[in-house]
Amino acid sequence: MTSPQSITACPDVDLCAVFSKRSGENPIGSAPECDRYLIVEVPMPWGRNVLQSKNFPAALLPVLEQAAARSAKGRCLAIAPDPRYSKLGYRRILYFQRPAAQFAIYDKQEFWVPEDLVVPLVQALPTPAALAAFEPYRQLAPTRDFLVCAHAELDICCGRFSRPVYDALKTYPQPVRVWRTSHIGNHRLAPTLIDFPEGRYWGHLEPDTPHHLVQRDVPMTNLRAYYRGWAGLPPLAQIVEGEIFAQLGWSWCDYRQSGQVLSLDDATGDAQVQIDFTSPEGESGSYRATVAVGGTVMTLNNSGKGDFREVKQYRVSELERQSKTA
Incomplete structure (x- = not known):
C-alpha cells in the first residue's frame, strides 16, 4: 500500500487528483450507476x-x-453557457434516459427554451402528452457531448486541470460539443468527463487523451488507465465491463448490454458478476467473471484537507464468454 509519506516529495501533493494519480489509484468502477440525466444550462458562478x-x-x-x-x-x-451553442435569454436542456434494460447508448432529448419555460419543460419531460407543447423548441441534430467537470468551487482540481481537456475538445466542430460541467463525482480523478450519449466516464486525463477519445485512433488498452466505467452498470459490474472493453476494443461500445452482481462476499469484498450482451449482428450471450480485491492504495478525498483513506483495488479473473443458442 502506498502511504501519504511516500508521496510528500511531489509538488502539489495536497491536490487530491495529483495524490490519487501518483498513488496509482485505478479509476475503474467509479462511475455512478444512472438511469437518467437532466442537464440544465446554468450561468456561472456556481456555488x-x-x-x-x-x-x-x-x-x-x-x-x-x-x-x-x-x-x-x-x-x-x-x-455553463458557451458562445458557440448558447443565446442570451435561453437555456438548453439535455435529457438522457436509459431506453431499456439492455442498451448501448442513452436516449437523448434536447430542448432550447426561453428561461421562463425551463421549469414547465422539466415538469413535462416524463409525460409525452405534456411534452408536445414544447415541440417547437426541440433540437433534433445528433450530437456527441463531452461534459468536462469544471466545478472549481467544489475542489480546485476540477478547475485547475479541466481547462486543457476543455480546450482540446473545443477544437472539434459539431456534432462534437464540449461543456464545462458541474460536479460529476470523484474530483480526485480530475480531469474527468462523461462522453454522451454512451454515458462513459473517464478520469486522470492527459493532454492528448481527449483527442483519442474523439477519434478512437488508439487501442482501448492504451486508454485503460483513464477509464472510470459505464454508467449503465453498477460499480462492480463496471470493473468487468472494463476488462471486456479492453479485450474487444472500441467495437464493444456498439453492444447492447446489462449487468448484475450475482453474489457478494461481505467479508472479502469478492463478487460474481454477469454481463449480458447483444452484438450489432444480433448475437446474444453473457460474460461471467470474479471480481476480487487485489489490495488497497491510499488516496486523498479533497484537496488541502488531509483526509486520506484507503481505497480497494480490484482484479478480474475467470472471465468466460457464453453465447446463447437458438
Whole structure:
C-alpha cells in the first residue's frame, strides 16, 4: 500500500487528483450507476452545491425532489453557457434516459427554451402528452457531448486541470460539443468527463487523451488507465465491463448490454458478476467473471484537507464468454 509519506516529495501533493494519480489509484468502477440525466444550462458562478447557486432556477428544486423520490438513479448536472451553442435569454436542456434494460447508448432529448419555460419543460419531460407543447423548441441534430467537470468551487482540481481537456475538445466542430460541467463525482480523478450519449466516464486525463477519445485512433488498452466505467452498470459490474472493453476494443461500445452482481462476499469484498450482451449482428450471450480485491492504495478525498483513506483495488479473473443458442 502506498502511504501519504511516500508521496510528500511531489509538488502539489495536497491536490487530491495529483495524490490519487501518483498513488496509482485505478479509476475503474467509479462511475455512478444512472438511469437518467437532466442537464440544465446554468450561468456561472456556481456555488459548492450547484443546485443552490444564484443562477439555478429555484422553482426547479421541488421538481427534482419529486423525481428523486420516484427513482434514486437520476442526476441533475449544470452546464455553463458557451458562445458557440448558447443565446442570451435561453437555456438548453439535455435529457438522457436509459431506453431499456439492455442498451448501448442513452436516449437523448434536447430542448432550447426561453428561461421562463425551463421549469414547465422539466415538469413535462416524463409525460409525452405534456411534452408536445414544447415541440417547437426541440433540437433534433445528433450530437456527441463531452461534459468536462469544471466545478472549481467544489475542489480546485476540477478547475485547475479541466481547462486543457476543455480546450482540446473545443477544437472539434459539431456534432462534437464540449461543456464545462458541474460536479460529476470523484474530483480526485480530475480531469474527468462523461462522453454522451454512451454515458462513459473517464478520469486522470492527459493532454492528448481527449483527442483519442474523439477519434478512437488508439487501442482501448492504451486508454485503460483513464477509464472510470459505464454508467449503465453498477460499480462492480463496471470493473468487468472494463476488462471486456479492453479485450474487444472500441467495437464493444456498439453492444447492447446489462449487468448484475450475482453474489457478494461481505467479508472479502469478492463478487460474481454477469454481463449480458447483444452484438450489432444480433448475437446474444453473457460474460461471467470474479471480481476480487487485489489490495488497497491510499488516496486523498479533497484537496488541502488531509483526509486520506484507503481505497480497494480490484482484479478480474475467470472471465468466460457464453453465447446463447437458438
